[in-house]
Amino acid sequence: MKNTGFRLKAEVLVASVILFLYSSFTFSASAQESEFDGERIVHLLQEPRHRTVHHQGDLYLLDVQINPGDVSLPHVHDQPILLTFISSPDRPRDGDVSANIEYASIPDTHKVPNNGSGLFRIIALVHDGEGSASMTSGRPSGLTGEPQLENAWFRSYRVELAPGEETKVQVHESASVVIQVADGLIHVSRSDGITSELDAKAKWAWRDANEAYTVKNVGQVASAVVINEGR
Numbered sequence: 001m002k003n004t005g006f007r008l009k010a011e012v013l014v015a016s017v018i019l020f021l022y023s024s025f026t027f028s029a030s031a032q033e034s035e036f037d038g039e040r041i042v043h044l045l046q047e048p049r050h051r052t053v054h055h056q057g058d059l060y061l062l063d064v065q066i067n068p069g070d071v072s073l074p075h076v077h078d079q080p081i082l083l084t085f086i087s088s089p090d091r092p093r094d095g096d097v098s099a100n101i102e103y104a105s106i107p108d109t110h111k112v113p114n115n116g117s118g119l120f121r122i123i124a125l126v127h128d129g130e131g132s133a134s135m136t137s138g139r140p141s142g143l144t145g146e147p148q149l150e151n152a153w154f155r156s157y158r159v160e161l162a163p164g165e166e167t168k169v170q171v172h173e174s175a176s177v178v179i180q181v182a183d184g185l186i187h188v189s190r191s192d193g194i195t196s197e198l199d200a201k202a203k204w205a206w207r208d209a210n211e212a213y214t215v216k217n218v219g220q221v222a223s224a225v226v227i228n229e230g231r
Contacts, residue, residue: 084156
């Protein structure tokens, strides 16, 4: 009888915790919705300033552009996202990266304003899948150094290249995107000879999983790229 009573108390406690968490989440979602009463709320992938420029499987590549004085629609984030910042409203960002993976478990609704004088621009990678169970498994071959960001959904490297410099042949187990984040002229060349030319910040080249390629600075000035994986 003692064990039965203890088990009953434990079950009641677990049920109470679940109810509390559900109530908290429901309150938070309701509070967010009431914040945007009368406004059209859309999902991130339907927000017009978050433009999908490539979609493959669970991965979406977005070119986010918000002009000075503009503001996005209220939009819902419910997927992990990796952000490569090209420019903030008040300054260039040159490829700073950050990620929010909490959106998968704690969705958020917000608007993004641009109160500055310059273009707010981000190249974003959205992951609609489960991610990887191991943090460090499946790292690419051909890239030296540690990733600048790594979690269950994304991995990111920054590569700086002098004029004429070229990376070793690299192979990623997951799909990857090469994003130019500095001035210059970059060639992203596959092993079959197909080359993508990048000639400005925010230009990008998509590469499929297990596709061998190199990145070369063919310009006259030092340049840099960010290479992001969706795991």
